[in-house]
Amino acid sequence: MKYDLIIVGAGPSGIFTALELIRKDSDRKILLIEQGHTIKNRRCPKDKTKKCVNCKPYCNITTGFSGAGAFSDGKLSLSPEVGGDLPELISYDYTQELIEYTDKIYLEFGADTKVEGLESxxxxxxxxxxxxxxxxxxxxxxIRHLGTEKAQEIYGKIEDYLVERGIEIRFGTQTTDIIVEDGEIKGVVITDSLKHEKEEKILSDNVVISAGRKGADWVKSLCVNHNIAHRAGxxxxxxxxxxxxxxxxxxxxxxxxxxxxxxxxxxxxxxxxxxxxxxxxxxxxxxxxxxxxxxxxxxxxxxxxxxxxxxxxxxxxxxxxxxxxxxxxxxxxxxxxxxxxxxxxxxxxxxxxxxxxxxxxxxxxxxxxxxxxxxxxxxxxxxxxxxxxxxxxxxxxxxxxxxxxxxxxxxxxxxxxxFYSNKVDLSLNFETSIKNLYCLGDASGWTRGLMMASLMGVRMGQILSGNK
Known part of the structure; x- marks a missing residue:
């Protein structure tokens, strides 16, 4: 099975990559792979048990559609000075432009119109x-404060929007490795998140890794095993x-x-x-x-x-x-x-x-x-x-x-x-040293937080749609 694009990880950067491609009328066949559940099925038993029960095989607060963002306080920082080092790569002014563009998308899906910190x-x-x-x-x-419960509503709407418009999302699926031939990406290796009984190869000439803060260590292992240029952060x-x-x-x-x-x-x-x-x-x-x-x-x-x-x-x-x-x-x-x-x-x-x-x-x-x-x-x-x-x-x-x-x-x-310390060396188009392999969000080491990860996904969608 072959796709035009595979996105590994349904955190903000991966979600907004797919979302922006749809907004640019892309007809690409896109697969979004997520280890956890849909946002509607993400539940933390601590609400009932009053103590952490160490859920297996993963924590529902950190894993699932929208990543840890769905269970965070849901704040969008509307300044390039906050959220990592991305402005060093794409410039301060362009980062501000992307913040304003991405913020409007959040508003379209129901974010609070009030912005904190502008008065007084x-x-x-x-x-x-x-x-x-x-x-x-x-x-x-x-600051635009979404709120934890409202953030889940917003990301739930985005999930429905993606599915309704043909984005294939495989939940409960873990990506274990990438397939590289002669310095070019050819696909990924996946398995079931629960049983790990059988590995499967999924092919694509374009792969975006957006594994989130939780996936930072895994991304580091990919860099080591496949000689992807990176540095300690x-x-x-x-x-x-x-x-x-x-x-x-x-x-x-x-x-x-x-x-x-x-x-x-x-x-x-x-x-x-x-x-x-x-x-x-x-x-x-x-x-x-x-x-x-x-x-x-x-x-x-x-x-x-x-x-x-x-x-x-x-x-x-x-x-x-x-x-x-x-x-x-x-x-x-x-x-x-x-x-x-x-x-x-x-x-x-x-x-x-x-x-x-x-x-x-x-x-x-x-x-x-x-x-x-x-x-x-x-x-x-x-x-x-x-x-x-x-x-x-x-x-x-x-x-x-x-x-x-x-x-x-x-x-x-x-x-x-x-855990975002490993920094992957990226081009202005977010491409790694492996051709057509891209890395986004907190796992890349370039962003910290919802807004910067989201706008990195937006820019990735624009790049893949031809707006470079």
Whole structure:
């Protein structure tokens, strides 16, 4: 069986590749391969069990149509300054143009018309003044908040749109390898996601890999096995911080999401805030080998008493080490071990006092954890010293911008690790060193988040339709 185009992975970049081809009236025979379920059949049993049950063979939060995006807080960052390094490849101005184009597509499928962070300019100036005095940079970034439940509705509409217009989607199907002959792509090897009983070869002279953050390690293995040009990138390791809404209320109302960057002493590594969720919920994601990492969600209609956000420290390695993904995995495994397979949570004040946090202390705290099965413990026993020092010093600086943020009862959950560190060498048309093999989204190492992954897919669709 042969197709005009095979797309591996139904995350935002893969979805928007197919969507843009349809919008450009392409009559190509397209196959979209997805390891997980349709968006309607993606269910996390934790809603009923109240604790993670380590679903097999994959986690429904990270796997399935629209990838982890369907179960994220659903924020579209409308600035080229946020979301990875793609502007370095295609230019800042063109990235902004694609953001505006892609944003309109989201609006067509029902995204909220409200954009956060455009009003209250004088108040934003005051927040920036405080950030500067603390040695931090406030990044201007308008936000369109979809909301976790609304994002699932939007992606559900997109899934129906693709199927109704002839895109073939194979769910429950895992791509195990690619077929390369004389430096050109010829197809992929697939198998059933559950049983892995029989491998099948599917042929195409054009293959797009959009395996998402979850597929970053697999993409790295493809690069090694098929001599695809790539390089070690950055791995972000950190924690998810949770405070009462009262602490973050002013920043939440003015900016919705405050994107702050600092280079704290003594190491001067880049540390940043990421994925802020006013009235949100801390969540757990499971990767291969039962690896549990923390994340955050924010719904449109359901709110908690807390705000959570990530604080991430960037790590760049040089010769002789070039396995940043493995480094992030090892840190995560150690934290998981201390939590007996669960996410660890510790109070900021206990860290400063040099002690672990106990469950009885959490139960009488002003900040009630929104991740009920997180285990009270000692994050500092597993987090690397350099990373932990960066995080603590960053929190101290952030307290100048948001008084009370560095309170004794502030909660730190770990690990939060972003597995997008391998960076595939790409042409301006997103082609790899294998002819007609393209790589998109977070797994490529070039994007971080919904908007950048989506617009990379949009541009891929335009390229494949002849608009180069």
């Amino acid at each position: 300019k004088e108040e934003i100036k005051e927040i920036r003044r405080k950030a500067i005095s603390a040695g931090l940079k406030l990044v201007d970034c308008p 950055t791995v972000d390791i950190g924690v998810r911080v949770e405070v009462r809404n009262e602490i973050m209320e002013r920043v939440n109302n003015i900016l919705y999401e405050s994107k702050l960057i600092g280079y704290p002493h003594p190491f001067k590594d880049k540390v940043r805030t990421f994925c802020q969720n006013p009235g949100g919920f801390v969540s757990q994601e499971n990767y291969d080998n039962d690896l549990a990492v923390v994340n955050g969600h924010s719904y449109k209609d359901k709110k908690s008493n807390n705000t959570n956000l990530a604080i991430l420290c960037s790590h760049n390695f040089s010769h002789p080490f070039n396995e940043p993904i493995k480094y992030g995995v090892k840190v995560s495994e150690l934290l998981n071990m201390l939590g007996n397979g669960n996410i660890l949570v510790q109070r900021y004040g206990d860290i400063l006092d040099g002690k672990r946090t106990w469950q009885k202390e959490l139960s009488r705290s002003n900040v009630t954890p929104t991740l009920p099965d997180a285990v009270a413990g000692d994050i500092t026993s597993a987090m690397p010293y350099r990373t932990m020092t960066n995080i603590l010093n960053f929190i101290s600086a952030l307290d100048t911008v948001v008084p009370g943020f560095a309170g004794a009862e502030t909660l730190l959950y770990g690990p939060e690790v972003k």
